[in-house]
Amino acid sequence: MASRTDTKTRILDAAEKLFAERGFSETSLRLITSKAEVNLASVNYHFGSKKELIRAVLARYLDVFMPNAAIEIKRLHNAPEDASLNEIFSALIKPLLELNKVRNGGTIIFLQLLGRGYIESQGHLRWFITTHYGEHLATFVKAVVASAPHIPPAEMFWRLHFTLGTIVFTMASADALNEIAAADYGEHNNTEAIIRKVIPYMAAGVAVPVLNN
Template sequence: MSTQFSTKERILGAAEELFAQQGFGATSLRQVTSRADVNIAAVNYHFGSKENLVNEVFRRRMDDMSDHRLSMLNDARAQRPGELEAILAAFVEPALALAAGRNGGGAFIRVIARAYAEQNDGLRGFLSERYGHVQREFARAIADCVPGLAKEQLYWRLDFLGGALTYAMADFGLIRRPPGVDEQTHRRRAAEELIRFAAAGFRS
């Protein structure tokens, strides 16, 4: 691992942890540099600004998740055409896999929750510009499965699915992982139940 790569990753890891704990507004670049054990020049060199650092924290996680989603979506369309549950699985399962990741996935879920809570317009614009095409691809695929659903209703329900998925990723709620059930099995059950719930909602 090169020094440049390790420095950049240390900064991103520190920023993600601090954003998860404190939010974006309350976290200073000086706190990030202290946590990452680098100087402010390193942050400026790699990211240029705090806003770019925030965006990069998301891009580091979401690029791979989006690629995984689109790959699964293409497979679903080719192998199980017209099957709504297969489309929804392509949306849900990569996100739950990210949440269960051992390399800090849990902290990133809290960062997502902060993004919802803090109404960060710059971040929302970045996410829309970079990942909006993924949402649109899923909207088209779902529309093919439920052709009678109006476009406005489809987007409302896709938005609701995103909220429910974020909730499931955070492992909140009534259903905790039972003793003796491993994380992978619990996440698979969560995916199955969410897909079943969402499919009923889209078909309603």
């Protein structure tokens, strides 16, 4: 049933790397299959279409991250009753960094894929994520809402999407930003350092009181 290192896996490995760094539509199946050293037609044979390959690439990460994230959130919630926003966001660090064990650079690849997915393909991936992982997402949202009860639900909806934009854009530009930061400030940040920078920013933004003017 399987060949040398599984054609399916070789395709996924090559695809996720290219998708993350150049985007979905900028990455051709011919480039993927040549990097993976498999035949062009094998993508359609194993995945059916490019669109389904994209979903498979994302699913491989979401299937690991989402359950782990939900577990960490629940663990927080069961303990000191109400966790701070910083604690809730920080609880996602471990699940995120564990993706590095799945694959080298897995954390940043995952976040970049997420961003590409949300921005490039209006809808179809957003639908895929919310329908397949809606339960886990709800766990996270509930914890955030409980931690910032002074923010009305509608406002929280917007702010959580602000956080998504913050982290997703940051990770998509992480390499370029790191280069500039290194040149201008002598800073060298890895993925974890950037995540730890962005969390206080997001937590403060989500919790800031709503002006009623």
